[in-house]
Amino acid sequence: MNYLLKNGQLLVDERLQAQDVLVVDGKIAAIGADLEATTATVIDLHGDFISPGLVDLHVHLRDPGQTYKETIKTGSQAAAHGGFTFVGAMPNLTPVPDNAAQIQKMVVRNQAEAVIRIGQYATITEQRTAGKLVDFPALKAAGAFAFSNDGSGIQDADTMYQAMRAAKAVNLPLAAHVEDDSLLHGGVMNAGAKADELGLPGISNVVETAQLARDLVLAQATGVHYHVCHVSTAESVQMIRLAKQAGVQVTCEVTPHHLLLSDRDIPADQGNYKMNPPLRSEHDRQALIAGLIDGTIDCIATDHAPHGTDEKQQSMRQAPFGIVGSETAFSLLFTNFVKTRIFTLAQLINWLSYRPAQLFNLPTSGQLKSGQPADLAIFDLKHRYQITADSLYSKGKNTPFIDNQVYGETVYTLVAGQIVYQRGGTTK
Ligand SMILES: NC(=O)N[C@@H](CC(=O)O)C(=O)O
Ligand SMILES: [Zn+2]
Numbered sequence: 001m002n003y004l005l006k007n008g009q010l011l012v013d014e015r016l017q018a019q020d021v022l023v024v025d026g027k028i029a030a031i032g033a034d035l036e037a038t039t040a041t042v043i044d045l046h047g048d049f050i051s052p053g054l055v056d057l058h059v060h061l062r063d064p065g066q067t068y069k070e071t072i073k074t075g076s077q078a079a080a081h082g083g084f085t086f087v088g089a090m091p092n093l094t095p096v097p098d099n100a101a102q103i104q105k106m107v108v109r110n111q112a113e114a115v116i117r118i119g120q121y122a123t124i125t126e127q128r129t130a131g132k133l134v135d136f137p138a139l140k141a142a143g144a145f146a147f148s149n150d151g152s153g154i155q156d157a158d159t160m161y162q163a164m165r166a167a168k169a170v171n172l173p174l175a176a177h178v179e180d181d182s183l184l185h186g187g188v189m190n191a192g193a194k195a196d197e198l199g200l201p202g203i204s205n206v207v208e209t210a211q212l213a214r215d216l217v218l219a220q221a222t223g224v225h226y227h228v229c230h231v232s233t234a235e236s237v238q239m240i241r242l243a244k245q246a247g248v249q250v251t252c253e254v255t256p257h258h259l260l261l262s263d264r265d266i267p268a269d270q271g272n273y274k275m276n277p278p279l280r281s282e283h284d285r286q287a288l289i290a291g292l293i294d295g296t297i298d299c300i301a302t303d304h305a306p307h308g309t310d311e312k313q314q315s316m317r318q319a320p321f322g323i324v325g326s327e328t329a330f331s332l333l334f335t336n337f338v339k340t341r342i343f344t345l346a347q348l349i350n351w352l353s354y355r356p357a358q359l360f361n362l363p364t365s366g367q368l369k370s371g372q373p374a375d376l377a378i379f380d381l382k383h384r385y386q387i388t389a390d391s392l393y394s395k396g397k398n399t400p401f402i403d404n405q406v407y408g409e410t411v412y413t414l415v416a417g418q419i420v421y422q423r424g425g426t427t428k
């Protein structure tokens with residue numbers, strides 16, 4: 001099917017301009033004012049915003065292993081609903097993609113079962129948490145997109161050092177969940193006044209920063225592309241800023257929830273406010289926003305982490321870490337940062353699309369250009385709506401943002417010129 005998207009608005013030199021987009025044979029055939037075509041289905045966008053498809057370097061699809069929480073299909077539908085056309089899928093799965101056969105299997109399944117494009121992370125060590133390194137060249141050859149032990153930090157310095165050398169040798173990014181277990185002391189939320197008030201054990205900033213400091217030194221020594229997952233503290237931002245100045249090949253991501261909330265927004269001991277890293281202080285949150293704006297933080301990634309409703313209805317002491325994010329990222333960020341003029345729309349789209357694509361070498365994502373695959377997200381920036389659990393395609397309804405009023409509803413998502421999400425369209 002070919003489409004002529006009429007009456008859209010596109011970012012041209014960072015400003016919205018009325019334009020049409022013609023999609024032929026899965027590619028962008030033309031962009032311009034008053035396009036005409038005889039063989040394409042015309043869709044009138046009534047002034048909606050046409051964005052390059054969003055790119056999320058960090059999601060959890062839970063399949064295989066915990067398909068009651070999510071599947072490749074539902075997680076990809078959730079991503080499509082959020083305007084994402086590419087996601088990086090983390091390897092905390094059972095069986096673990098720590099060998100070539102399993103990565104090959106995942107690549108085939110992702111392609112067959114997802115409605116969008118998926119990059120599959122392989123683990124860094126066997127069984128994800130064991131000490132023995134995976135076979136980096138074999139995993140790359142089998143289709144791994146990058147390496148990560150997300151969910152756990154690498155506790156041993158030499159293991160990380162050798163992993164970085166191996167990732168450098170195969171020229172793929174190593175994405176680190178930085179968390180020093182010895183400093184954790186069973187914490188479940190950010191250490192500070194709020195944790196004291198709620199009587200809950202705290203997670204201090206050094207749980208993240210101590211391991212990050214070690215890794216930055218190792219990254220400098222090895223020259224690896226070291227990508228820091230879900231940066232959460234002011235000290236992390238400052239260390240990464242200095243490391244970049246010193247020429248270290250470090251990049252990093254921040255989540256929407258760490259930009260939007262701090263621990264003082266936690267109303268009570270509720271499982272939907274529990275995630276790793278935890279919501280930090282207002283000082284940390286402001287440092288994350290400043291870090292994005294000055295380029296220290298490279299991109300935004302959701303860390304979409306679906307869990308069962310029963311599990312998350314427990315106290316933070318028992319609930320698993322993580323919240324869903326694919327379906328709310330754009331609208332929450334647009335409403336709270338673009339409409340309030342803290343970010344421009346062009347900045348937000350850069351952090352959600354072009355920049356992450358560039359970082360992980362996905363040359364065909366993140367840009368609206370003739371000849372590129374038609375991976376597009378179309379958002380309605382004018383109509384206000386409410387986030388509801390029912391509207392989520394994800395099996396996980398675990399987000400503290402239910403009932404928020406937002407702008408920026410997804411109207412269509414196209415991958416390779418095919419509609420994979422349509423507002424009010426397909427059934428779940
Ligand atoms: N972020 C989370 O709180 N949880 C993630 C793991 C992770 O991203 O570290 C999960 O897999 O549930
Ligand atoms: Zn993590």
Ligand SMILES: [Zn+2]
Nearest residue numbers: 090150151303
């Ligand atoms: Zn994660």
